Amino acid sequence: MNQRKINVFVWAIAVMLVIAPIIGTSSAMAASAYKIGGIFDSTGPASFLGDPEKKTMEMMVEQINASGGIDGQKVEAIIYDSEGDPAKAVSAVNKLLHKDNVLAIIGPSTTPTTLAIVNFVEKAKVPLISCAAGIEITSPVKPWVFKTAQSDLLAVAAIYKTMQARNIKKIGIITVANAFGESGKKQLVGQAKDFGITVVQQESFGPNDTDTTAQLTKIKSASPDAIVCWGTNPGPAVVAKNIKQLKINIPLYQSHGVASPKFIELAGEAAEGITLPTGKILVTKLLDASDAQKKILEKYEADYKAKFNANVSGFGGYSYDAMVMLANAIKGSGGDKEKIRAALESTKKYMGITGEFNFSATDHNGLTPDAFVMVEIKGGTWKLLDK
Amino acid sequence: MQEIIQYLFSGITTGSIYAVIAVGLSMLYSSTELINFSHGEFVMLGAMGIVTIWVHLALPLPLAFALTVAAVAFMGMLFERLAIRTAKKHQPITLVIITVGASILLRGVAMIIWGKDPFSVPQFSSHESIEIAGAALVPQSLFIVIAAFILAGTIHLFFKQTLTGKAMVACAVNKKAAWLSGIPSETMGVLAFIISTGTGAAAGIFIAPITMSSYDMGTILGLKGFCAAMIGGLGSLWGAFAGGILLGVLESLGAGLISSGLKDAIAFILLLLILYICPGGLFSAKVAKRF
Numbered sequence: 208m209n210q211r212k213i214n215v216f217v218w219a220i221a222v223m224l225v226i227a228p229i230i231g232t233s234s235a236m237a238a239s240a241y242k243i244g245g246i247f248d249s250t251g252p253a254s255f256l257g258d259p260e261k262k263t264m265e266m267m268v269e270q271i272n273a274s275g276g277i278d279g280q281k282v283e284a285i286i287y288d289s290e291g292d293p294a295k296a297v298s299a300v301n302k303l304l305h306k307d308n309v310l311a312i313i314g315p316s317t318t319p320t321t322l323a324i325v326n327f328v329e330k331a332k333v334p335l336i337s338c339a340a341g342i343e344i345t346s347p348v349k350p351w352v353f354k355t356a357q358s359d360l361l362a363v364a365a366i367y368k369t370m371q372a373r374n375i376k377k378i379g380i381i382t383v384a385n386a387f388g389e390s391g392k393k394q395l396v397g398q399a400k401d402f403g404i405t406v407v408q409q410e411s412f413g414p415n416d417t418d419t420t421a422q423l424t425k426i427k428s429a430s431p432d433a434i435v436c437w438g439t440n441p442g443p444a445v446v447a448k449n450i451k452q453l454k455i456n457i458p459l460y461q462s463h464g465v466a467s468p469k470f471i472e473l474a475g476e477a478a479e480g481i482t483l484p485t486g487k488i489l490v491t492k493l494l495d496a497s498d499a500q501k502k503i504l505e506k507y508e509a510d511y512k513a514k515f516n517a518n519v520s521g522f523g524g525y526s527y528d529a530m531v532m533l534a535n536a537i538k539g540s541g542g543d544k545e546k547i548r549a550a551l552e553s554t555k556k557y558m559g560i561t562g563e564f565n566f567s568a569t570d571h572n573g574l575t576p577d578a579f580v581m582v583e584i585k586g587g588t589w590k591l592l593d594k
Numbered sequence: 595m596q597e598i599i600q601y602l603f604s605g606i607t608t609g610s611i612y613a614v615i616a617v618g619l620s621m622l623y624s625s626t627e628l629i630n631f632s633h634g635e636f637v638m639l640g641a642m643g644i645v646t647i648w649v650h651l652a653l654p655l656p657l658a659f660a661l662t663v664a665a666v667a668f669m670g671m672l673f674e675r676l677a678i679r680t681a682k683k684h685q686p687i688t689l690v691i692i693t694v695g696a697s698i699l700l701r702g703v704a705m706i707i708w709g710k711d712p713f714s715v716p717q718f719s720s721h722e723s724i725e726i727a728g729a730a731l732v733p734q735s736l737f738i739v740i741a742a743f744i745l746a747g748t749i750h751l752f753f754k755q756t757l758t759g760k761a762m763v764a765c766a767v768n769k770k771a772a773w774l775s776g777i778p779s780e781t782m783g784v785l786a787f788i789i790s791t792g793t794g795a796a797a798g799i800f801i802a803p804i805t806m807s808s809y810d811m812g813t814i815l816g817l818k819g820f821c822a823a824m825i826g827g828l829g830s831l832w833g834a835f836a837g838g839i840l841l842g843v844l845e846s847l848g849a850g851l852i853s854s855g856l857k858d859a860i861a862f863i864l865l866l867l868i869l870y871i872c873p874g875g876l877f878s879a880k881v882a883k884r885f
Contacts, residue, residue, distance in 0.1 A: 252810065411854045412854060413858055417801060417815075421847075421857075428597055441712035441805070444712075444806055469712075475714060
């Protein structure tokens, strides 16, 4: 009898131990209904993208919750760091899909990390809004995958338009040897014909190269009208410096990958006269008061500065737009993923940080070349070029 | 022709940097039989040090130079004391893995201290680039080449002319015999680390103005330096130096004449070829002879 009593007691404790965490989590789940996943390269080589994206997402979730959440439900962000590594992005997406059971995912920050997880979200039928630039992400269109960053396609179109106006016919290109540079090269070569431009010399440089004079000498000998450099810091600053050192008097164009004050700081005097496309956030102050985007840009800038005491970059804007559009899509969906996806796809005329988004069943990026403005670096700052 | 000269200029500049890094690696190998895979990180510390001390604190350049080299050499000493000596009885492979671990640690610490953004350092002199036969020569390149020769020359004289230097050579040739004749071999080991990391820091300082300094710049520089040292023959001072210059010139010519996409590949293909054809390196004697 006594033995039996003890047995019951032990079993009771065991059952409680097993059940307690389940009850605990289910009550916790009721308290925080909408879980949204985030995967950003907040450390590692692409941290200049991932870090502001992560911070912006955290800030936005805080703002949404402060104003009462979505349909009265609080939002909870679960963010993982993919460190620029596709393998880490895959393990993060598996955690988000199967352990955290999120409604939707924002990120990752780069094209390789995004492409690595696309199949997983497609299979699990969870909406993904990537913050990466690569055109392959949304072309061909995948039902559950969206992106907010401008494609290289649009950046190249913006550069070539300016070149056409300046009567530039022959260009030499120098691209960084990674996914960003390769994608840029593909677009530069592919679109050249449409604008009556010939690429006379193609060169590349390593992301951590200390010297690019050999490549530039080769480009110089092909005597192009302009040089286009495609990369992210610090490489393009080395290219700009080398061009000045070699006394090559050919105008230099850079990609939106260096559109940050950091580039001017790195390249110093060598940055003078460089033309590049950028999202509007870099030149908020220079925009006309009539510009429809000016207000939202100013608000984001002020909020970000107040919270993190750091300057905004266009990259954080990608997760800003993703978060706002996602929040709008979740509204009224009751947490149904198919409804969220459909609402995202029918997003029209959302004026965001990056540009005006018009998603459709055939376009999951939703931007036009107007998302870029062309700027020139003059006197250590940006000068807006007339369209 | 004009292009070839330009390729040579940039090749010799980059090559001199590889040479200084290779000399540091090779010297350490001679004295301790250890390949320090965190050597590139000490180069990075040198570059970051000059950013902080010269650019941010605005101290005069010679003082900033001395302070940076001293600070990095001190780090090298700590590294030897704390990580290498405590594991001394282990196999060489253990020590090599410790240095790989140290490189990851140093990179992480640098990322926390200096952040993830790269930094720019102004040139040491504000002279315009000089034009020679239509090719432009940057004054900083001259600084680098001259500094590389001075550094290697000083190390050479140190080993040939001073008692301490000779004692280090003795330790390298036969540690036990050196110890029996009263040479404190442990002190010599520390000294080797101090000199090696100090030259690494100097390389970092000289390279900073022509490139951008960031926490992750050291890895590839360290590998290239290792390549150069292997090409020249590990353990041979001038062999490592020549290997560095050769590597830089070949890289630059390869990038210019063949394809810039192959720039890094050239270094490593060269390394494989040399290890296959003459494993001792190009300039080392048949019997492994040091110094």
